[in-house]
Amino acid sequence: xxxxxxxxxxxxxxxxxxxxxxxxxxxxxxxxxxxxxxxxxxxxxxxxxxxxxxxxxxxxxxxxxxxxxxxxxxxxxxxxxxxxxxxxxxxxxxxxxxxxxxxxxxxxxxxxxxxxxxxxxxxxxxxxxxxxxxxxxxxxxxxxxxxxxxxxxxxxxxxxxxxxxxxxxxxxxxxxxxxxxxxxxxxxxxxxxxxxxxxxxxxxxxxxxxxxxxxxxxxxxxxxxxxxxxxxxxxxxxxxxxxxxxxxxxxxxxxxxxxxxxxxxxxxxxxxxxxxxxxxxxxxxxxxxxxxxxxxxxxxxxxxxxxxxxxxxxxxxxxxxxxxxxxxxxx
Amino acid sequence: xxxxxxxxxxxxxxxxxxxxxxxxxxxxxxxxxxxxxxxxxxxxxxxxxxxxxxxxxxxxxxxxxxxxxxxxxxxxxxxxxxxxxxxxxxxxxxxxxxxxxxxxxxxxxxxxxxxxxxxxxxxxx
Numbered sequence: 001x002x003x004x005x006x007x008x009x010x011x012x013x014x015x016x017x018x019x020x021x022x023x024x025x026x027x028x029x030x031x032x033x034x035x036x037x038x039x040x041x042x043x044x045x046x047x048x049x050x051x052x053x054x055x056x057x058x059x060x061x062x063x064x065x066x067x068x069x070x071x072x073x074x075x076x077x078x079x080x081x082x083x084x085x086x087x088x089x090x091x092x093x094x095x096x097x098x099x100x101x102x103x104x105x106x107x108x109x110x111x112x113x114x115x116x117x118x119x120x121x122x123x124x125x126x127x128x129x130x131x132x133x134x135x136x137x138x139x140x141x142x143x144x145x146x147x148x149x150x151x152x153x154x155x156x157x158x159x160x161x162x163x164x165x166x167x168x169x170x171x172x173x174x175x176x177x178x179x180x181x182x183x184x185x186x187x188x189x190x191x192x193x194x195x196x197x198x199x200x201x202x203x204x205x206x207x208x209x210x211x212x213x214x215x216x217x218x219x220x221x222x223x224x225x226x227x228x229x230x231x232x233x234x235x236x237x238x239x240x241x242x243x244x245x246x247x248x249x250x251x252x253x254x255x256x257x258x259x260x261x262x263x264x265x266x267x268x269x270x271x272x273x274x275x276x277x278x279x280x281x282x283x284x285x286x287x288x289x290x291x292x293x294x295x296x297x298x299x300x301x302x303x304x305x306x307x308x309x310x311x312x313x314x315x316x317x318x319x320x321x322x323x324x325x326x327x328x329x330x331x
Numbered sequence: 332x333x334x335x336x337x338x339x340x341x342x343x344x345x346x347x348x349x350x351x352x353x354x355x356x357x358x359x360x361x362x363x364x365x366x367x368x369x370x371x372x373x374x375x376x377x378x379x380x381x382x383x384x385x386x387x388x389x390x391x392x393x394x395x396x397x398x399x400x401x402x403x404x405x406x407x408x409x410x411x412x413x414x415x416x417x418x419x420x421x422x423x424x425x426x427x428x429x430x431x432x433x434x435x436x437x438x439x440x441x442x443x444x445x446x447x448x449x450x451x452x453x454x455x456x
Binding site: 029030031032033034035061062063064099182195310313314319321322327 | 360361362363364375377379382398402404406409411412430436440441449454456
């Protein structure tokens with residue numbers, strides 16, 4: 001069932017590396033409309049409590065949404081779940097589900113006998129959450145975030161004269177890149193995939209765990225790189241503060257990943273900048289330098305959005321990584 | 332590194348280097364979105380892509396076997412589609428792109444079930 005990479009593709013590049021396709025940029029043609037967000041369930045059990053401050057359970061389930069918020073008092077929630085609440089007065093809870101196809105809302109009222117319905121309270125009435133701080137006072141980047149394809153190239157790469165052959169050419173439609181073989185996507189590609197990542201941040205260490213391919217990186221803060229760095233798919237990372245921006249220096253890559261559609265050499269370095277601009281956002285920038293390939297630094301930029309309701313899921317890429325060649329063959 | 336390239340090229344020439352198996356949007360005709368109606372026969376709820384097999388009635392009353400790929404389980408779960416949402420025998424209407432070769436193979440982006448519910452199954456819509 002397994003095929004082979006074309007020999008011509010392997011020998012075509014002066015970068016002396018395996019050919020791999022860049023991460024997908026979006027739908028290949030004109031995409032169909034996104035399906036609307038749907039709230040399948042939003043209920044309270046019981047819908048009427050015995051007295052003020054008695055508990056009831058809210059349950060919900062939504063489809064096609066990337067954000068669910070229940071007001072008042074609850075805030076961001078996961079796609080499906082339940083929450084025990086104990087309203088003091090009759091309260092109308094409103095679930096808003098927002099997805100790429102739009103937003104929808106549904107309300108459920110918990111009646112507390114002998115009380116008057118509370119006035120509607122919305123998120124805007126709350127003070128904005130503050131950027132959390134570590135014990136040493138620096139911004140805490142911890143959390144589950146998603147770039148969801150909004151970290152993008154700032155400008156087309158400028159390629160060094162003579163390095164044009166490093167451009168990845170899909171000479172064979174079976175060339176699916178490192179991801180096709182379940183191999184790590186590298187940096188910064190791992191950030192840009194449509195999978196979330198989780199940052200665990202302490203005063204002396206930054207850990208980034210990627211759902212995609214179950215890769216992780218550990219960046220000591222305030223330390224220098226080791227003298228020898230064995231070539232690695234995700235490179236070697238160290239971090240330092242520049243004001244409120246955590247700067248991560250990544251080097252010691254192998255030459256088997258792709259940046260901006262180009263293969264690179266082991267001399268590639270990546271400088272990432274993480275700045276928590278609000279409670280729920282990190283401004284992310286990555287500058288890629290490879291003197292053998294690019295005439296100037298390649299710059300990616302975008303926002304990572306906090307998703308406190310998400311957990312990093314299990315992604316065992318090799319679980320069912322079939323070769324579909326036969327399925328693509330017309331009878 | 333040159334020695335490694337020669338070694339890899341040799342492996343390729345000998346037919347022992349595995350080609351990529353998934354993530355192959357380039358094998359689909361992205362310029363033409365199609366809708367296919369059929370009946371689920373089996374589900375492979377696994378990474379890197381959830382795969383479903385289904386049948387579509389042909390012009391002469393025959394049953395044509397199709398296969399479709401979707402996003403991986405972690406993403407489908409966040410969209411609201413569970414591992415047991417799609418079941419064998421379930422009628423479905425699929426929207427997506429078909430293999431350029433014309434084979435009955437597609438990358439689905441939405442799935443509509445018999446009750447009219449439309450599920451997002453791709454991060455690209």
